[in-house]
Amino acid sequence: MIVKPDGVQRGLTGEILKRLEQRGLKFIGLKMIRIDRALAEQHYGIHKGKGFYESLVSYITSGPVVVAVVEGPSAVAAVRTTVGKTNPAEADAGTIRGDFAVSIGRNLIHASDSPENAVKEINLFFSAAERLAWDRSADAWILED
Ligand code: IDP
Ligand code: MG
Secondary structure, X not given: OEEOHHHHHOOOHHHHXXXXXXXXXXXXXXXXXXXXXXXXXXXXXXXXXXXXXXXXXXXXXXXXXXXXEEEOOOHHHHXXXXXXXXXXXXOOEOEHHHHHOOOHHHOOEEOOOOHHHHHHHHHHHOOHHHOOOOOOOOHHHHOOO
16 A cells, blocks of 8 residues: 555655554555656556546655555455545545545555555565564454464
């Protein structure tokens, strides 16, 4: 997932990470970076040719972002339900976008949409050394055997 530049600029990084962390998802990679145009084009290549593509690239490269790798049962689905619908106007209250955003082009957070794309995106943003395997002592209270 990525806290987009609006999330960082609005001081919502902690709030966004908190919601995923308190749900029980486990952070195994986390860093602040500035996405350049080349990386943005790779990450959002699937949207190339769409009307909003240029503004999307300009938005995601407009300032620092916080990128993270989270792990957990059905992590992709769990993150996306916590994030809410793409258009914040349609996102349920209680979701990150439903609680903190009103514009589709300023929707605070990126979340991978499938396990396959999550793997691609993790490899795009994180080296192997930046992904940490660690034991979380609370796991017995969060995960079923
Ligand atoms: P997602 O972020 O919920 O997965 P996608 O459809 O993958 O949504 O679109 C990627 C990003 O492109 C969105 O998060 C949003 O920032 C932007 N976007 C998508 N559709 C529009 C649009 O119609 N107008 C402006 N920006 C859009
Ligand atoms: Mg998407």
